[in-house]
Amino acid sequence: MAAYFDTLSDEQSDHPSAIVDDSVKLVQAFRKHLLGFIMFVYVSPFLRHYIPFFKSKADDLLLNLRFINERLDEIIKRRRQAIENTSLDKPLTNDMLTSLITANTPRDVNYTKTVGGEALDRPMTDTEIRGIIFDGFLGGTDTTANTISYIIYYIAHNLDVKKKLIEEIDRIFQGDKTRPITENDFQKLKYCEAIAKEVARVFTVVPSFTRYINKPDEIAGYKWPAGTMFRINADAIHYNRDYWEDPDKFNPDRWMVEGFEPNKHSLLMFGGGLRICPGRKLAMIELVCLIALLYRKYEIDLVDMNAPLKVISGGVTACTELLVEIKPRN
Numbered sequence: 587m588a589a590y591f592d593t594l595s596d597e598q599s600d601h602p603s604a605i606v607d608d609s610v611k612l613v614q615a616f617r618k619h620l621l622g623f624i625m626f627v628y629v630s631p632f633l634r635h636y637i638p639f640f641k642s643k644a645d646d647l648l649l650n651l652r653f654i655n656e657r658l659d660e661i662i663k664r665r666r667q668a669i670e671n672t673s674l675d676k677p678l679t680n681d682m683l684t685s686l687i688t689a690n691t692p693r694d695v696n697y698t699k700t701v702g703g704e705a706l707d708r709p710m711t712d713t714e715i716r717g718i719i720f721d722g723f724l725g726g727t728d729t730t731a732n733t734i735s736y737i738i739y740y741i742a743h744n745l746d747v748k749k750k751l752i753e754e755i756d757r758i759f760q761g762d763k764t765r766p767i768t769e770n771d772f773q774k775l776k777y778c779e780a781i782a783k784e785v786a787r788v789f790t791v792v793p794s795f796t797r798y799i800n801k802p803d804e805i806a807g808y809k810w811p812a813g814t815m816f817r818i819n820a821d822a823i824h825y826n827r828d829y830w831e832d833p834d835k836f837n838p839d840r841w842m843v844e845g846f847e848p849n850k851h852s853l854l855m856f857g858g859g860l861r862i863c864p865g866r867k868l869a870m871i872e873l874v875c876l877i878a879l880l881y882r883k884y885e886i887d888l889v890d891m892n893a894p895l896k897v898i899s900g901g902v903t904a905c906t907e908l909l910v911e912i913k914p915r916n
């Protein structure tokens with residue numbers, strides 16, 4: 587957070603600048619990886635190893651990855667040391683990294699972790715923990731952050747939607763602009779949820795993802811050899827007339843119809859099947875609450891209604907600039 591504000595705001599954070607610089611570098615490295623990793627999915631090893639244009643890009647991404655891994659290893663080591671230096675009768679901080687390090691140690695009194703149904707009767711290694719933390723950062727940051735940018739853009743361009751949104755928020759919070767959002771509020775914020783889903787349909791942040799088959803198979807009437815990679819084009823499915831009525835129309839109300847459920851796998855905002863996004867519930871809570879928090883307290887407009895949405899596409903479609911005017915609501 588401090589890093590983010592120091593980049594974008596005139597007000598500087600009171601964290602030591604070395605720490606801020608360090609976190610800026612780490613955040614930027616994650617973003618670079620998220621945008622660039624598809625190079626290793628779509629560009630063949632031959633091109634990456636022997637053709638200078640691709641090789642220099644691939645080498646740069648690998649260096650970037652090494653930087654991220656080293657930084658995460660340092661963070662894990664430091665926390666492991668701090669845990670070891672804390673006596674067993676003293677409480678530890680309640681966070682994901684601490685839970686991962688203490689899993690299956692005497693600190694973890696609750697249960698034995700399992701992997702694929704089999705008990706993992708040993709603590710995780712630093713490399714395993716790094717993998718989990720890495721996935722969490724990569725999957726959980728730029729996805730949600732960019733989706734909220736797109737939500738703000740679509741709300742600004744659809745005043746009828748904005749009006750209904752404010753009505754829902756005012757009905758639930760009755761003008762209280764500061765009280766914390768409860769689980770009960772969250773259940774009632776149905777229009778906010780509808781907006782989040784509809785924005786994800788028309789402008790999805792992960793426009794495609796891949797699957798491999800490990801044995802020959804017949805799919806869509808064609809025979810495919812083992813090892814074939816399929817690119818699942820979420821955008822195309824989100825605009826397919828077979829699954830969506832009036833797909834070109836941004837219409838959160840479609841989600842408000844009593845009993846409406848889209849066809850299975852026709853909203854691929856979070857992927858599907860075994861590898862479906864494990865952060866989907868958290869992401870929806872973040873998005874819905876953030877919409878309510880922002881529009882409950884602030885009037886948010888775009889600086890330039892004619893400016894196109896500026897994005898860059900890689901592993902995710904990231905918003906590169908969205909200038910907004912924010913003022914307190916009356």
Ligand code: HEM
Binds near residue numbers: 730733861
């Ligand atoms: C709006 C927010 C988010 C969107 C749009 C999103 C989207 C996706 C998509 C499309 C996939 C690929 C799924 C597939 O292959 O079927 C995925 C995977 C994943 N997501 Fe999310 N995600 C979001 C938030 C989060 C959050 C908050 C977390 C964690 C805190 C997270 C962690 C992950 C992880 C670890 C994977 C990899 C799962 C695997 O390969 O088994 N995501 N996400």
